[in-house]
Amino acid sequence: MELKTIQTPQVPVRYFEGGSGAALVYLHGAGGLRAGDKFLAALAGRYHVFAPLLPGYGDSEECPALRDMLDFTLHGWDVVDALGLTDPILLGHSMGGMIAAEMAAVAPRQVSRLGLIAPVGLWLDEHPIPDLFSLMPYEYPQMLFHDVAAGTALLTTGMALDDPEWLKGFLVTNARQLGMAGKILFPIPERGLAQRLYRITARTVLIWGASDRFTVSDYGQAFRAGITGAELVTIPEAGHMAIWERPERVLAALARL
Amino acid sequence: MRFTWFNLMPWPFLPDDFREKHRSVWVDIDSRLFDPAASHQVYNTYMDLLEYASTLGFDGIGVNEHHQNGYGIMPSPNIIAAALARRTKDVALVVLGNSIALYNPPVRVAEEFAMLDCISGGRLVAGFPVGTSMDTNYCYGQIPALTREKYQEAHDLIMRAWHEPDPFAFNGRYTKLRHVNIWPRPIQQPNPPIHIPGGGSVETYDFCIDNTYSYSYLSFSGYIRAKALLQGYWDRVSERNAPDTSPYRAGFAQTICVAETDEEAERLYAEHVLYFYNRCLHVFPGFADAPGYRTIKTIQSGALSQYAPPLGGYSSLTWKDLTEQGHIIAGSPETVRQRMEDMIKGLHVGNIFCLLHVGNMPADKCMYSTKLFAERVMPKLRGLFPEHDNDQRFWCKPLEGQVAPGGLPSEAELAARLGVRV
Numbered sequence: 001m002e003l004k005t006i007q008t009p010q011v012p013v014r015y016f017e018g019g020s021g022a023a024l025v026y027l028h029g030a031g032g033l034r035a036g037d038k039f040l041a042a043l044a045g046r047y048h049v050f051a052p053l054l055p056g057y058g059d060s061e062e063c064p065a066l067r068d069m070l071d072f073t074l075h076g077w078d079v080v081d082a083l084g085l086t087d088p089i090l091l092g093h094s095m096g097g098m099i100a101a102e103m104a105a106v107a108p109r110q111v112s113r114l115g116l117i118a119p120v121g122l123w124l125d126e127h128p129i130p131d132l133f134s135l136m137p138y139e140y141p142q143m144l145f146h147d148v149a150a151g152t153a154l155l156t157t158g159m160a161l162d163d164p165e166w167l168k169g170f171l172v173t174n175a176r177q178l179g180m181a182g183k184i185l186f187p188i189p190e191r192g193l194a195q196r197l198y199r200i201t202a203r204t205v206l207i208w209g210a211s212d213r214f215t216v217s218d219y220g221q222a223f224r225a226g227i228t229g230a231e232l233v234t235i236p237e238a239g240h241m242a243i244w245e246r247p248e249r250v251l252a253a254l255a256r257l
Numbered sequence: 258m259r260f261t262w263f264n265l266m267p268w269p270f271l272p273d274d275f276r277e278k279h280r281s282v283w284v285d286i287d288s289r290l291f292d293p294a295a296s297h298q299v300y301n302t303y304m305d306l307l308e309y310a311s312t313l314g315f316d317g318i319g320v321n322e323h324h325q326n327g328y329g330i331m332p333s334p335n336i337i338a339a340a341l342a343r344r345t346k347d348v349a350l351v352v353l354g355n356s357i358a359l360y361n362p363p364v365r366v367a368e369e370f371a372m373l374d375c376i377s378g379g380r381l382v383a384g385f386p387v388g389t390s391m392d393t394n395y396c397y398g399q400i401p402a403l404t405r406e407k408y409q410e411a412h413d414l415i416m417r418a419w420h421e422p423d424p425f426a427f428n429g430r431y432t433k434l435r436h437v438n439i440w441p442r443p444i445q446q447p448n449p450p451i452h453i454p455g456g457g458s459v460e461t462y463d464f465c466i467d468n469t470y471s472y473s474y475l476s477f478s479g480y481i482r483a484k485a486l487l488q489g490y491w492d493r494v495s496e497r498n499a500p501d502t503s504p505y506r507a508g509f510a511q512t513i514c515v516a517e518t519d520e521e522a523e524r525l526y527a528e529h530v531l532y533f534y535n536r537c538l539h540v541f542p543g544f545a546d547a548p549g550y551r552t553i554k555t556i557q558s559g560a561l562s563q564y565a566p567p568l569g570g571y572s573s574l575t576w577k578d579l580t581e582q583g584h585i586i587a588g589s590p591e592t593v594r595q596r597m598e599d600m601i602k603g604l605h606v607g608n609i610f611c612l613l614h615v616g617n618m619p620a621d622k623c624m625y626s627t628k629l630f631a632e633r634v635m636p637k638l639r640g641l642f643p644e645h646d647n648d649q650r651f652w653c654k655p656l657e658g659q660v661a662p663g664g665l666p667s668e669a670e671l672a673a674r675l676g677v678r679v
Contacts, residue, residue, distance in 0.1 A: 064406075067403060067430075133394075133395075133401075133547050133548060134284075134395060134541070134543035134544055134547075135543060136542060136543050139543075168556065168557065171546075171556050172553055172556050172557060174548045175548050175549055175550075175551065175552075175553055175556055176553065177548070178548030178549065179401055179402040179548045179549020179550075180402065180549070181548075182400055182401050182402055182547070182548060182549050183400055183402055183403065186394070186398075186400050186401060186547070186549075187394070187395070187398040187400075188398075
């Protein structure tokens with residue numbers, strides 16, 4: 001994967017590009033995207049992948065002008081336009097799924113294939129989504145992975161909580177990334193998507209880890225009920241981070257588009 | 258010097274095993290620990306203490322705003338201040354303050370502060386905190402990365418509402434109002450003096466310097482730890498070529514306990530101080546600092562969130578640690594005077610917010626400590642900045658001849674005046 005920069009009207013955007021096949025735009029979740037991401041590599045085995053970083057993620061420039069859901073949604077389309085893509089497969093994970101769904105609802109004629117992996121964006125009172133912003137790092141694995149021990153190992157590699165300089169860097173990254181994510185996820189990750197889902201006309205596949213404890217499977221059913229013709233694929237032995245735990249199964253589900 | 262007797266209003270009945278059984282004193286504190294019937298006594302005692310302090314020569318009495326918080330049962334400081342306005346005279350009412358980004362629309366603050374100023378005869382000192390992340394983000398749901406922009410807009414709206422004599426339209430990003438025309442207006446013109454509680458961000462330093470607001474550092478970790486932060490402020494005051502370095506440009510909160518001797522101070526107050534540091538500051542770290550709440554610049558400056566516990570946590574601190582490391586200033590009047598003088602000179606602060614009620618301290622001990630401070634410490638600290646004695650910019654300017662409550666005529670006078678039978 002190559003890390004490149006493209007200019008949009010509001011901000012330069014960093015994006016990973018690689019692979020060959022049908023053009024696919026992948027929108028990452030609140031945790032962001034790193035160069036060695038194994039899901040990205042898996043995607044690139046079958047698609048020509050474009051994976052933009054949301055402003056403030058990684059080393060990308062922040063964009064204070066992006067404040068609310070509409071700003072994020074239109075920014076998503078600005079990126080697709082800047083990349084010169086027409087009707088790419090639109091794929092998003094978690095927060096990225098929320099943005100992708102909004103993009104498909106706002107501009108239904110510009111997207112005909114939509115993949116949503118454990119998207120947020122809906123709220124069910126009987127299944128409150130955990131407060132991502134007050135979770136301590138040691139609480140993430142339990143929430144995000146089917147295999148908590150393996151997930152812990154994945155997340156804690158390279159952590160040095162006792163080193164003040166590392167901690168400062170961690171806090172800055174968190175402030176940049178989750179600060180940005182908070183604009184559409186805090187305090188409740190819901191910005192009215194439910195009332196716009198009917199506008200989505202893309203063929204849609206919803207991909208859910210069977211052990212997702214963050215966005216439980218009821219959310220998958222709620223999305224399926226809201227998007228006409230959407231298909232829900234449940235992946236066994238996978239949690240909210242199905243993209244890392246079962247990338248091949250996620251790809252197989254995507255192939256249905 | 259200006260001394261404000263400040264009461265955080267802690268809930269005094271947190272159980273001994275609070276730390277073990279509960280994860281946080283703030284945000285998701287167990288509501289079953291609050292006893293409404295018992296709070297009747299607690300609130301009224303705390304207000305009695307504020308009123309008592311006003312009779313002892315303190316310049317101000319102070320209240321603040323916290324939400325869902327076991328050490329501050331004052332979500333609306335304005336309600337307390339309104340009650341105090343009626344039962345006190347001459348003393349400043351220091352409301353430190355209203356978290357202006359939380360009021361919808363923010364002209365509510367302009368209105369309520371104006372009411373307080375009018376009822377009290379111009380005794381309001383107004384505070385505009387951004388609010389802690391616990392209050393602002395986790396309890397009141399403000400988006401962390403947008404909080405400061407919303408705060409700034411609320412500030413601009415409130416100031417215009419106070420300053421502009423004619424109705425105006427306000428087209429803000431967060432508040433849109435067609436007819437801003439608050440009624441009543443504050444006695445103090447163009448506006449009551451303004452204090453801004455801050456936690457070390459350069460942006461807040463500049464905001465205070467540019468607007469001639471007093472910068473307050475409200476911490477519980479004492480003056481030794483505050484040195485670097487306030488030095489940063491004073492460096493900035495010089496860098497920005499502010500016209501002066503008046504100590505009244507800054508304020509500092511300090512926990513203080515006074516007794517006849519150092520030993521007596523420990524005997525009388527240690528349990529209440531430890532109650533505060535061990536139970537009241539037991540905040541779940543996940544609530545301390547929502548990502549995006551503090552600016553990148555502030556994080557990079559190395560300032561840790563003041564609610565991030567010190568390494569090992571507060572619980573390992575003893576009375577000796579707390580006094581020697583300056584978290585609290587405690588002891589005989591002479592010990593306290595010396596340390597207060599070190600603090601005032603070292604930090605160069607003119608406004609002191611005296612936390613003389615601590616934790617679950619009962620009223621009698623609090624009165625004793627307060628009286629000793631007022632009579633045997635405060636007078637000796639009054640003259641520390643004689644060259645700035647005339648600096649009135651950061652303090653209230655009460656009306657001459659304030660109205661006393663209860664000024665209605667007796668029924669007999671009424672009958673005589675009106676020529677009727679009552």
